Amino acid sequence: MQISNFPVLQMHKSQTAMRASQKDFESAVNQMKLLTKDPGNEMKLKLYALYKQATEGPCNMPKPGMLDLISKAKWDAWSALGSLPKETAKQNYVELVSSLSSSASSSQGKPDADSKQPGYETLVVTSENGITKIMLNRPTKKNAITTQMYQEIMLALEAAAKDDSAITVLTGNGDYYCSGNDLNNFTDIPPGGVEEKAKNSAILLRDFVGCFIDFPKPLIAVVNGPAVGISVTLLGLFDIVYASDRATFHTPFSHLGQSPEGCSSYMFPKIMGSAKAAEMLIFGKKLTAREACAQGLVTEVFPDSTFQKEVWTRLKAYSKLPPNAMRISKQLIRNVEKEKLHAINSEESSVLQGRWLSDECTNAIMNFLSRKAKL
């Protein structure tokens, strides 16, 4: 059996304590690609059986022949669930995947001081001097975010939320901070076609942005170079944004036939006023670092030549402040709006799901991929 058929869910315990909703179940199914370690055939069969029961009900398929070992093992596992109700199967599925996920993240959850954490292919994650640094690591692709990278960032944030560090930093390797969503993500179409792709992407987006909304510790963006798309919109959910004077901030959603995400449809007008926000989010105006700072999106701008030195000196000092006090203050500032932000995130994700199926969006992506257009 392929591991990719049994992706693992990244889900909060509070969600699984409740009855699993259709959304939780879909999240589980969508995020199962997080699985990096083979959970073993027994677990894979359990997941398979619960998935089939949850989506199709009791097994009424003809029993496969004795020699078709894999199909028979799957059939046996599904049949063994008898008349288990679909809702219960869904709940059990979500809980099972959640338990897999927490054991996966606890095995990489507590970083050794001064060490690079293993298990990430698209990121470099280190924890040192009270700072967990998550560095996007696809410099030759301007740190464009692939599906795997979204999933690894969620894992890294979940681990950072639980580790001993006082603050968490997101930054990019190379000359870019991040060029946004990897447009090649749209070329990997599942058997259910483009509708299924759009639906899965909307769930992934919602869960990804949700991790930033819920992140409990001070979260700092070290914007080392140009930032595009979702890497810009998310900045409204960070507590501090430091930028090199080489950085630019660009959200070309209309050019791409898309619409804003990362809660920017709410946070940007709140931060910079609706007129400035509209110029960025509707008309795709690219801001320099100094403009972004003047509009409140960036905390402070540093000359590129001294950027790393100045920023890390500052962050090392902040990381020595009492961690609980920082955490509590952050939560006081952010928690008031958490529910609202989750609602906005869901709405933005669902609007984008529709945009991804539009001709405007399809044409823009085809243009980029066929190299006719660049930003």
Ligand SMILES: CCCCC/C=C/C(=O)SCCNC(=O)CCNC(=O)[C@H](O)C(C)(C)COP(=O)(O)OP(=O)(O)OC[C@H]1O[C@@H](n2cnc3c(N)ncnc32)[C@H](O)[C@@H]1OP(=O)(O)O
């Ligand atoms: C599921 C969740 C969805 C969330 C929704 C998110 C939406 C967004 O983020 S919208 C923004 C999407 N991003 C873009 O439209 C940027 C597209 N990229 C560009 O326009 C340019 O690459 C550039 C301006 C960022 C950089 O231009 P340049 O300095 O000339 O460098 P290259 O174009 O040669 O780039 C080097 C290399 O990297 C690849 N690449 C860069 N960005 C992306 C990207 N976003 N998606 C896919 N690939 C990207 C580029 O194709 C080059 O690859 P090679 O040709 O193979 O070297």
